[in-house]
Amino acid sequence: MNLQLFLLLAAGLFAIGLFGALSQQSIVMIMMGVELMIGGVVVGAAAFWRFLAPAASGQVIVVSAVVAMAVEMAMGFAVTTAIYRARQVDMTDLAKDLKD
Amino acid sequence: MEVALFWVLAVAALAGGALVFRVASMARATFALLAALICVGGELVLLGLPYLGVVVVLMMVMEMVIMVVFMVAYMMNPGGLMPMSMLHNKRGALVISAGVFLALAAGILLVPWPAPAVVLPADTTFQLGESLMGGQMLTMMTLGFVLLSTMVGATALVSRRGRYDRYGDDLDRRPADDPAGGGVGR
Numbered sequence: 001m002n003l004q005l006f007l008l009l010a011a012g013l014f015a016i017g018l019f020g021a022l023s024q025q026s027i028v029m030i031m032m033g034v035e036l037m038i039g040g041v042v043v044g045a046a047a048f049w050r051f052l053a054p055a056a057s058g059q060v061i062v063v064s065a066v067v068a069m070a071v072e073m074a075m076g077f078a079v080t081t082a083i084y085r086a087r088q089v090d091m092t093d094l095a096k097d098l099k100d
Numbered sequence: 101m102e103v104a105l106f107w108v109l110a111v112a113a114l115a116g117g118a119l120v121f122r123v124a125s126m127a128r129a130t131f132a133l134l135a136a137l138i139c140v141g142g143e144l145v146l147l148g149l150p151y152l153g154v155v156v157v158l159m160m161v162m163e164m165v166i167m168v169v170f171m172v173a174y175m176m177n178p179g180g181l182m183p184m185s186m187l188h189n190k191r192g193a194l195v196i197s198a199g200v201f202l203a204l205a206a207g208i209l210l211v212p213w214p215a216p217a218v219v220l221p222a223d224t225t226f227q228l229g230e231s232l233m234g235g236q237m238l239t240m241m242t243l244g245f246v247l248l249s250t251m252v253g254a255t256a257l258v259s260r261r262g263r264y265d266r267y268g269d270d271l272d273r274r275p276a277d278d279p280a281g282g283g284v285g286r
Contacts, residue, residue, distance in 0.1 A: 001102060001103055001106050001146070002216070003213055003216060004208050004209060004213070005106065005110075006106075006143070006147070007204075007208040008205060008208055009110045009113065009114070009143070011200075011201055011204035011205055011208060012114050012117075012201065013113060013114065013117055013136070013140070014200070014201075014204070015197045015198065015200050015201035015204070016114065016117040016118055016120075016121070016197070017117065018193075018196065018197040018200055019121065019193050019194060019196075019197035020120060020121045022189070022192070022193035022196060022197065023121070023187045023188065023189060023190050023193035023194070024121070024186060024187060025186045025187065025188050026126070026186050028126070028167065028170055028171060028174065029120075029121070029126070029129070029186070031167075032120055032129065032130070032133050032167075033120075033121075035133060035137065035163075036117050036120070036133065036136065036137075039113075039117075039136065039137050039140045042140060042144070042156065043140055043143055043144070046143070046144050046147045046149055046152070047147060049147070049149070050147040050148055050149075050217070050220075051213075051216040051217060052213070052214060052216070052217060053217065054148075054217050054219070054220050054221060056227050056228060056230065056231030056235070056236065057231065057235075057236065059149065059152065059224065059227065059228045059231065060228070060231060060232065060236045060239055062144070062149065062152055063152065063228070063232070063243070064239070064243065066152070066155065066156060066159065067243045067246065067247065069159070069163075070159065070163075070247070070250075071246060071247065071250045073163050073166075073167075074250050074251070074254045075250060075253065075254055075257075077166070077167075077170055077254070077258075078253065078254035078255075078257035078258050079257060080170065080174060081174075081257065081258045082257045082258060084174050085258075085260070090174045091186065092188075093188060
C-alpha cells in the first residue's frame with residue numbers, strides 16, 4: 001500500500017460522484033453523487049495524514065469532511081422537502097424556473 | 101493481508117459507487133452507496149484511523165436508512181419497477197468526470213511525493229481527542245455551530261408554517277380565504 005494507490009481510489013470515488021452530480025435529474029440522486037465526492041475527499045485526506053503528515057491537524061481535516069457530509073445530507077433533505085411541498089417537484093429540470 | 105484488504109475494499113467501493121448510477125431501483129442505489137461508503141470507512145481503519153472509520157460507517161448506515169424513506173416518500177419510481185431515464189447531459193457529464201479523473205490521476209502519478217512518514221502516533225484516537233479538546237478547540241466549536249445552524253435551518257425549511265406564516269397571536273388560526281390564491285406554494 002502506498003499513497004498513490006489511496007489517492008487513485010479517492011480520485012475514482014470523486015469522479016464517479018461528479019458524474020452522478022452532473023448527470024442526474026433527481027435531487028436525491030444528486031445528493032448521492034455529492035456524498036461520493038466527499039467520500040473521495042475523506043479517503044484522500046486520511047491518506048495524506050497517514051503517509052505525509054501524521055499530525056493531529058490532519059485528522060481534523062477528515063473530521064471536517066465528515067461534518068460536511070452530514071450537513072450536505074441534512075440540508076439536501078430539507079430543500080427537497082421544501083420544494084416538494086411547494087410544487088410537488090423532485091427533479092432539477094422541473095425546478096429550473098427558480099432562477100427566473 | 102492489509103494489501104489484499106485494501107484491494108477488496110477499493111474495488112468494492114468503486115463498484116458500489118458505479119452501481120449507484122446504474123441500477124434502476126433508487127432503493128438499491130441507496131444501498132449501493134451505503135456499501136461504497138462502508139468500504140470508505142474500512143479504508144480509514146486500514147489507514148490507522150479506527151475511530152473515524154467507525155464513525156463514518158455508523159453515520160452512513162443512519163443516513164442511508166433515512167434516505168430510503170425519502171426515496172419512497174418523494175421519488176416517482178423508487179422501486180425501479182418502471183425503467184426510466186432520469187439523466188440529462190449524460191455525455192457531457194461523462195466527459196467532464198473522466199477528464200477530472202485523468203487530471204487527478206496524472207497529478208497523483210507524476211508528482212514526486214516526499215518519503216512516507218515512518219513514525220506514527222501510538223493512539224490515533226487519543227491524538228484526535230486531545231487535539232479537538234486542545235489546539236483545535238476553535239475548529240471543534242466552529243463545526244459545532246455549523247451543525248447547530250444546519251439543524252435550525254433544516255427545521256425552518258421543512259416546517260409547514262414558519263415564523264412569518266402566523267396569522268395573529270392564535271397559532272391555530274387558519275389563513276383567510278383568499279380568492280386570488282396568493283402566497284408562495286399555496
